[in-house]
Amino acid sequence: MTVHSALPDAGWAFTDDAGPAVTRLLDTLPVRPRLLGLGEPIHGEELFLRVRNRLLRHLVEHEGYRSIALESDCLAGLVVDEYVAGGPGSLDDVMARGISHGWGAFAGNRELVAWMREYNQGRPDGDRLRFYGFDAPTEMMYAQSPRHSLTEVRDHLTAWGDAGQLPDDAALIDDLAGADDRWTDEAAAMDPSRSVGSSPEAVRLRLLADDLRALLMAQAPRLLATAPEADRWRARLHARAASGLLRYHAVMAAASPSRYARLMVTRDTMMAENLLGIAAREADRGPTLVFAHNAHLQREEGHWRSDYLDQALIWWTAGAIAAAELGDRYAFVATAVGAIHHRGLGAPAADTLEGVLSTLPDDPYLLAGRRLATALRTADLAPVRRSDNTDDHGFFPRDPAHIADSDGILFLRDVPTDKP
Incomplete structure (x- = not known):
């Protein structure tokens, strides 16, 4: 049996009805997690948000999830949570004030908030969905006043x-x-x-x-x-x-020469503290879906080579810290992509992880991390793939050496340019 022929058995087609694939992945875990992280390899793509929304609906309707936490300002998130609980205000205002980093303008995030508010109508408090931001109250170039x-x-x-x-x-x-x-x-x-x-x-x-x-x-x-x-x-x-x-x-x-690495450590530590606080608060209500960049949710150390700073930054991620506290109650599904042509990421070479995953019979495809690692144990994969666009520093692919550190990998062969 070749490596490619063994791949489909490591996972399941992630069709419009995502339920069967998600449930089968959860069944491979030792226990049902309290925090289920879904990562994206780069920010700013509507496809990732639409997939997240489909996944959340299944988890709410079939797995008892009652909350979602986004990589967004934890304090601003209070505005969104009040709105989805039926509070006053307009969707436009809530998206502008309640989701940071400019991501309130994305259609997928608007659809998420509108759906949560609609779902909550007429439901008792204990059954309502909650919205959380779990990021620090910071932006790329500044941090808020305390x-x-x-x-x-x-x-x-x-x-x-x-x-x-x-x-x-x-x-x-x-x-x-x-x-x-x-x-x-x-x-x-x-x-x-x-x-x-x-x-x-x-x-x-x-x-x-x-x-x-x-x-x-x-x-x-x-x-x-x-x-x-x-x-x-x-x-x-x-x-x-x-x-x-x-x-x-x-x-x-x-x-200090370590100033930027320490800033990343400080931010991810704040993220982890918020995630653990959310897990404790939601313990009696149900699990939480967490959505953020792969680099924040992964279990292994974060590594980023910054040409601008001319240094390599290494830090323990929010996911690694949360996993250290929660053990098997933390699970992580990374998203990997084949091509994002409009972001300078062309079709992957055949000997990369993404190139091998591109041979899967269906798109998207959800794979169990350890099963995938077993299927690829004899494969001679190239090192971590990089974006063809050297100006785009936000693309973090999965490291082939850490496949088994992901409970799941969601593979999308191509990310379209259209953003409805």
Whole structure:
């Protein structure tokens, strides 16, 4: 039996009715996961979003999933979650304010949010779908001010806890933080001297964030008895965000050769903290589908060679950290692609992982990671494939050496240019 003839037995056709393939993949796992990560190899393609939406519908209707978490600002995600629960507002406004990185404009994301709101109509609270962002409150060139999150935590403790235990400087949050544009200065991304992250005020705020987060834990019994669950969740989310943002700004202010690697570590650590918080919150309701770049969800270390920075960045990803905590309760399905011609990614060479997968009889095709690794154990595959377009740094293909580290691989032979 040749390698190519053995491939179809490693998975299943992922047709418009994705259910059979997904269920069969889940049946190969030791246990049903609490977090199921679905990665994409590059951002900005509607096809990946449409596939994600189909997968979520099956998981909701047949596997008891009741939430989804996207690689989007965790604080902005509160806006979307309120809307899908039936809250006021227009879809246009919610997509603009509630999904970061400019991804609210994508049709697939609009369809997701609209469908979740429609699904939730008339359903009891326990059966409603929840929306989460799990990314840090950052963009490529800046990170947000911690002022808003610190204020939210302080106000929560004032309203529901023992306000007498608040630190004396909790009232000084606005004075210490100052104007938000001090923190969001894009020049600080490349010039540490422009960052406020090491200023005396930032150091005081970092200590204050630690005190407030500790108070949330210390007053947990009182808060459990007095505050609504949604308010407690919101306060814990803001506490994580404030601490993470202040760590991030401190790294931005450090003139160190490892500065960029540390920024990536800090971001993925914040992502992982949010994922673990989501898994804990949703434990009694059902599993969560997580959608993000492969490079954030993979179990192995992240590797990125930046020609612009002239250095190799290595970091533990959010998926690796979550898997270390959850074990088999974390599962990861990577998406691999053959060609994306409009992004400079041509047809793969025959000796690459994608070239071999292009011989599969159906498109798309969902493969079990360990079965695929077994089928390819005698194959002489080329090293990691790169994009033909050297200006596109966002393409992260699967490393043939780590096939078995993915519970599943969803292969799409060609990504069309049309974006309905």
